[in-house]
Amino acid sequence: MIQGRTPAPDAARRLCRLIASPSLPAALEGSAVLGAAAAARDGNFVNPDGNAVEAQPGTVFADLELSPSPRSRIRVEIGLPAPERWDGRLVGLGNGGAAGRLPVTTTAQFLRRGCAVTTTDLGTAPDPARAGCGNPEVWKDFGHRATHLAMLAGKALCAALYGRPPRFTYFVGGSTGGQQGMSLAQRHPEDCDAVIAAVPAHARVALHAYFLWNWQTLHHRDGSLLFTDSQERSWRGAVLETVAPLEAMPRARGRFVSDPRVWNKALLEDALRLAARRDPSLGPDHIAALRRLDGGPVHAVTGQRIFGGLPPGAEFSPACGNLWIFDWAFGPGTDPFSIDFGADFDRYRSAMAEDLDAESADLDAFRARGGRLLVYSGTADGCVPWHSTAAWHARLVGRHGGDVGAVREFCRYYLLPGRSHTGGPGVQTIRDEFNILVRWREKGVEPKPTGHGMTPPAFDLPLEPFE
Secondary structure, eight states: EEEEEEEEOHHHHHHHHHHHHTTTHHHTTEEOOOOOEEEEESSEOOOSSSSEEETTTTTTEEEEEESSSSOEEEEEEEEOTTTTOOOOEEEOOOOOTTTTTTOTHHHHHHHHOOOOEEEEEEEEEHHHHHHHTEEEEEEEEHIHHEEEEEEEHHHHHHHHHHSOOSSEEEEEETTTHHHHHHHHHHGGGGSSSSEEESSSSSSHHHHHHHHHHHHHHHHHHTTTTTTTTHHHHHHHHHHHHGGGGOOGGGTTTTTTOSSSGGHHHHHHHHHHHHHHHHTOOOOOHHHHHHHHHHOOOOOOTOOOOOOOOOOOOOSSGGGGGOOHHHHHHTTTOGGGGOOTTHHHHHHHHHHHHHHHHHOOOOOOOHHHOOOOEEEEEETTSSSSSSHHHHHHHHHHHHHTTTOHHHHHHHEEEEEETTTOOOHHHOEEETTHHHHHHHHHHHHOOOOOEEEEOSSSSSSEEEOOOOO
């Protein structure tokens, strides 16, 4: 069913004709178009989720509902500037968490630049926590298919409206959006010319095992918390005090750990003794839990490490949520304490890793077409810890014979000191990151990013690629 939300000018009418024609499903690899709308706005546009998006005169928005399989419903939204304002670029924007909504936070800024923008709800609306329960088609949509189809739809509508395809196609996302970007580079290298993958949740299956491990560690069987806020502060303060003498970055001392690679078991034990001495309320159960958090999840049968531990100094709460994936795997209302790290974990990993993980180091096709990938993690990020991405980067370097220089020609990975998942006490952003990516891809200008810390006192810091 084609619906125009307002009397459509020529641009919206042209998009409606494309949406109604057989050429769009063909461009979307046979996905059925269940519903669609195209509307022009000269002011704020309110999308189907009720969120306003600032729009310049002549902007057209298209909303699609796609069904690549009978058990799949994916919403895609595409914003297209007026033809005279289009800069020839299409930008895919990533989602967050379990998605289920159309992201709008950065849509307006890219539309103002003159870029066309495509987004998707990743097929998990209206209830992300339930959408994937027993439905592998949703796992596929969430893991990679919805993002791929959103990019294809964006390209098709650009060609229809502007009479030519995008000159360059980009993807920008963080967390789940970072996973989306890495998945595109690995699975669909033809979709993007360049990608920003910030704090990427690409090791999805193992990451959620880490969340579960931490949840079990930090809760009593009745669901109450093991640590009070004061006890957590005592522990984090002891960690920062223990690491302070080793800090190469003076502003980090006592505030954050600038390079978690200095952390080791000896420092852990020093910090545990200091915390127990400073806070007598930390008993044997707390000390055992802190050791368990630091170690990270291991397989109950093989003893093999599944994922790393909580980064030193990171907050607890972001590290023990996001258990919806286990409802997807085991059914709604699954008791987190009922899941073991032996047979249950094996079953979960076997079912979901193929679709949800973006762990491949094979970027050969992406590199061959001139692709560029900018990736970064935060040292204080307890939600998506740095170590899984550092391990992926090591595999990428290994694939190129250990030649870091060869990898840096197309992929740069940065570790931002003091960045947490969405902010943090240290470097919180990379200044002008999209322009850095554009100059790298389109003009061959080597990235020389600067990190910006906004927590007073604000500061700028040149960033070096990870080694």
